[in-house]
Amino acid sequence: MISLFLDTSSKKLVVILVKDKEIIGKKELESINDHSSYLVPFIKELLDLNNIKTNDINKIFVVNGPGSFTGTRIGVTVGKVLAFSNNIPVIPVSSLKQYIFSLENYDYYVSIIKDKNNRMYYGIYDKDYNDIVVDKYQTKDVFLKDINDLKNVVFISEEEIDGIDTIKPILNINKLIDYYKDKEINAHYLKPNYLKKIDAEDKL
Amino acid sequence: MKDVYILGIESSCDETSISIVKNGKEEIVTTTLSQIDIHKKFGGVVPEIASRSHAECITIVIEDCFKKANMTMDQIDAIAVTYGPGLAGSLLVGVEAAKTLALAYNKPLIGVNHMAGHIYANNLVDTMDFPLICLVISGGHTEIIYMDEDLSFKRIGSTIDDSVGEAFDKVARVIDVPYPGGPVIDKLSKIGKDSYELPLPMDDNSYNFSFSGIKSAVINLVHNEKQRGNEIRKEDLATSFENIVVKTLTKKTMKAIDEYKVKELLVAGGVSANSGIRDEFKRLCDKKGIKLVVPNINYCTDNGAMIAAAGYYYYKKGLFSDYSLKINPSLDL
Amino acid sequence: MNEYKLTTRCEEDTISIAENLEAEKFPGMVICLNGELGSGKTVFTKGFAAALGISETITSPTFNIIKEYLNGEMPLYHMDIYRLEDNPESTGLLDYFDKDGVVIIEWANMIEDYLPEERLDVYFKVIEEDKRIIKFIPHGQKYEELCEDAL
Numbered sequence: 001m002i003s004l005f006l007d008t009s010s011k012k013l014v015v016i017l018v019k020d021k022e023i024i025g026k027k028e029l030e031s032i033n034d035h036s037s038y039l040v041p042f043i044k045e046l047l048d049l050n051n052i053k054t055n056d057i058n059k060i061f062v063v064n065g066p067g068s069f070t071g072t073r074i075g076v077t078v079g080k081v082l083a084f085s086n087n088i089p090v091i092p093v094s095s096l097k098q099y100i101f102s103l104e105n106y107d108y109y110v111s112i113i114k115d116k117n118n119r120m121y122y123g124i125y126d127k128d129y130n131d132i133v134v135d136k137y138q139t140k141d142v143f144l145k146d147i148n149d150l151k152n153v154v155f156i157s158e159e160e161i162d163g164i165d166t167i168k169p170i171l172n173i174n175k176l177i178d179y180y181k182d183k184e185i186n187a188h189y190l191k192p193n194y195l196k197k198i199d200a201e202d203k204l
Numbered sequence: 205m206k207d208v209y210i211l212g213i214e215s216s217c218d219e220t221s222i223s224i225v226k227n228g229k230e231e232i233v234t235t236t237l238s239q240i241d242i243h244k245k246f247g248g249v250v251p252e253i254a255s256r257s258h259a260e261c262i263t264i265v266i267e268d269c270f271k272k273a274n275m276t277m278d279q280i281d282a283i284a285v286t287y288g289p290g291l292a293g294s295l296l297v298g299v300e301a302a303k304t305l306a307l308a309y310n311k312p313l314i315g316v317n318h319m320a321g322h323i324y325a326n327n328l329v330d331t332m333d334f335p336l337i338c339l340v341i342s343g344g345h346t347e348i349i350y351m352d353e354d355l356s357f358k359r360i361g362s363t364i365d366d367s368v369g370e371a372f373d374k375v376a377r378v379i380d381v382p383y384p385g386g387p388v389i390d391k392l393s394k395i396g397k398d399s400y401e402l403p404l405p406m407d408d409n410s411y412n413f414s415f416s417g418i419k420s421a422v423i424n425l426v427h428n429e430k431q432r433g434n435e436i437r438k439e440d441l442a443t444s445f446e447n448i449v450v451k452t453l454t455k456k457t458m459k460a461i462d463e464y465k466v467k468e469l470l471v472a473g474g475v476s477a478n479s480g481i482r483d484e485f486k487r488l489c490d491k492k493g494i495k496l497v498v499p500n501i502n503y504c505t506d507n508g509a510m511i512a513a514a515g516y517y518y519y520k521k522g523l524f525s526d527y528s529l530k531i532n533p534s535l536d537l
Numbered sequence: 538m539n540e541y542k543l544t545t546r547c548e549e550d551t552i553s554i555a556e557n558l559e560a561e562k563f564p565g566m567v568i569c570l571n572g573e574l575g576s577g578k579t580v581f582t583k584g585f586a587a588a589l590g591i592s593e594t595i596t597s598p599t600f601n602i603i604k605e606y607l608n609g610e611m612p613l614y615h616m617d618i619y620r621l622e623d624n625p626e627s628t629g630l631l632d633y634f635d636k637d638g639v640v641i642i643e644w645a646n647m648i649e650d651y652l653p654e655e656r657l658d659v660y661f662k663v664i665e666e667d668k669r670i671i672k673f674i675p676h677g678q679k680y681e682e683l684c685e686d687a688l
Binding site: 081 | 259260262263264266267277292293296297299300301303304305307308309526527528530531
């Protein structure tokens with residue numbers, strides 16, 4: 001089974017090609033502002049390197065947010081058009097949840113992306129990787145309330161957060177594929193997950 | 205000569221529109237997002253497509269296009285897409301979708317300037333006879349362009365402030381007329397009298413336009429009349445305003461036609477739908493024996509057909525783009 | 538929070554104020570312009586752009602919503618929210634605040650919830666044909682200092 005994984009939801013750009021549990025191609029850029037110049041060229045490069053055509057791909061995994069609106073939009077557009085064109089199933093992946101699969105033996109997994117003005121995106125998951133708190137955007141105060149009672153918990157975050165011990169996010173692509181592989185949707189339905197930054201709670 | 209089918213994708217601003225055009229002249233099909241009944245598409249079960257935004261609906265538009273045309277991607281020779289000017293967030297969706305289609309079906313990719321698209325919309329009506337002058341008038345543009353051959357554009361004049369489309373909308377706001385102001389003012393001007401005095405802007409030897417002065421003049425006029433306790437006769441003000449717009453546009457355009465010694469005038473862009481402008485240009489061009497081409501109403505506003513039409517000429521000249529094509533929100537001709 | 542009020546009697550006065558503010562510019566500066574049609578928002582922007590050394594003509598962004606000018610001393614992003622119907626976040630508009638240029642937004646009050654906390658709010662009021670009263674409200678220390686130095 002050949003899987004294509006795309007993540008353009010942050011300043012990073014990640015494209016991974018996997019064949020039967022083996023990573024046969026990977027392209028990564030750390031901090032860029034125009035994913036648009038690289039995404040399709042990278043996909044082509046990885047396919048060509050492995051003598052694979054687009055319609056050989058069996059599943060497409062697209063990180064559809066939360067995160068940068070422009071970035072996410074690019075990945076989603078490429079993912080859905082590719083899926084639609086070659087009749088390939090597409091699977092939306094949360095930019096937060098994607099990092100928990102590289103860890104195990106915790107009761108709770110908390111994945112965090114820091115934003116400006118003391119706000120953060122975060123998700124809280126249980127020991128079986130099920131959602132407890134799904135993709136939330138809130139102030140640090142609300143976040144602290146949400147994590148208050150958690151024991152045997154791990155916090156994943158690229159940036160350091162005051163008062164919390166965090167570890168850097170690592171992607172285990174095979175475990176991710178394994179977890180998400182049946183969560184296919186129709187290409188027409190794939191859309192960016194824009195978290196509403198202003199919600200009722202926030203205004204309190 | 206084999207027929208060439210170009211797929212044109214336009215998503216630079218408010219609309220997503222995809223078309224197939226044959227040989228740069230014959231429109232096979234055009235689909236626009238705003239015309240698709242999304243609810244019907246999903247058999248009554250409406251998915252959470254919150255806004256009819258490009259990013260969420262592009263595949264629906266692509267599918268609809270090919271279904272209506274009864275064609276497949278294999279029959280397409282190249283994919284043309286607007287890469288500028290326009291709104292970055294909107295342009296990106298069109299460009300990334302085009303790149304992906306090009307990759308998936310192994311077709312050449314062509315980046316098209318949105319303005320060139322407006323100009324080539326006229327090619328769908330009649331052949332372009334060079335050299336010619338093109339007046340592009342829309343919400344986003346007001347320019348006089350000289351062309352002596354395909355895809356050769358020389359801008360000889362443009363607005364220094366508001367576009368003529370914006371001028372219509374803003375004056376409509378001032379006289380309290382519903383949006384979109386252009387068509388409403390056009391309608392009112394048919395029944396009004398030219399009884400208000402408004403200044404002719406930039407009455408000089410340049411080919412540049414200015415509309416913010418007229419806007420201010422209308423604002424001041426309305427304010428003064430209100431102060432005097434007079435009621436504004438909307439239809440008369442619409443007439444006076446439209447007459448000034450027609451006068452400034454025709455005066456400078458006809459001058460360009462004389463100076464550049466051309467025999468053909470194209471009028472392109474959304475505002476070319478205005479009847480006052482069309483009628484006066486027709487009268488002046490007939491008088492001088494100048495061939496006048498105005499697009500059909502459906503080609504005036506942003507659409508994929510104009511991109512596909514322009515794309516054909518890029519195709520013929522071998523002007524292809526690669527997968528790193530970057531959008532340019534401020535692209536110039 | 539301080540408020541600064543200035544009276545202008547002609548377009549040149551508005552342009553002059555814009556030039557003074559430009560002289561104190563910094564990357565990531567956000568200026569929000571509010572006021573009725575014809576009150577001087579675009580005139581102000583033109584003055585600011587000229588001082589930035591932008592050679593292109595600044596034209597109205599009402600229809601296009603965002604216009605970018607990249608060849609001055611600093612990039613200038615000129616926006617007009619009036620026509621915006623979508624959620625500002627999904628149009629990528631907010632990305633411009635992170636770009637190290639100067640952002641000038643007309644009709645900014647229409648997206649008040651999405652504006653950065655630190656910014657300069659400017660209000661144009663029409664008194665007579667050519668006369669305006671312009672009110673400046675800085676939000677944040679950088680902008681307080683900006684007003685003290687420039688106005």
